[in-house]
Every structure is written in structure tokens, then in C-alpha cells.
Amino acid sequence: MKREKVMVPKPRSSFLSVQCEKCGEKTVVFSHTTMDINCKSCGEPIAQKSGSNASILGKVVGTLDQ
Numbered sequence: 001m002k003r004e005k006v007m008v009p010k011p012r013s014s015f016l017s018v019q020c021e022k023c024g025e026k027t028v029v030f031s032h033t034t035m036d037i038n039c040k041s042c043g044e045p046i047a048q049k050s051g052s053n054a055s056i057l058g059k060v061v062g063t064l065d066q
């Protein structure tokens, strides 16, 4: 019996450009970040880890394709 090739779906990950709602500073955040990310300018949290995905707390202004 032949072993079938299992298709493994590639995780669709991308980088998001997130704008801090407090000071407007833009930070590039990995969409599946496993870390909490704070604004580098004012320290406001802009992304939080949540399971396999990240919750973006700031305003997503764009995506950066790899």
C-alpha cells in the first residue's frame, strides 16, 4: 500500500503595520507573534499573544508581504 503524501497547509503568516492609537507611531508586528508588543514610542500595548494568533490592539494600517 502506497503511502499518500499528506498536504501540510502552510501557516499563513504575515507582518502587519500597526499604528499606535495613542501616539500614532507605526510598528511592524508579526501576525502570529508569541510575545506582547508595546509601542516603541509611548509603551502602549499594540499586540498581545493569544493562542496561535495574536490580537492586534492598535490600528492595522497595512500588511507587509514576505
Ligand SMILES: [Zn+2]
Pocket (backbone or CB within 6 Å): 020, 021, 022, 023, 024, 025, 039, 040, 041, 042, 043, 044
Ligand atoms: Zn504609541
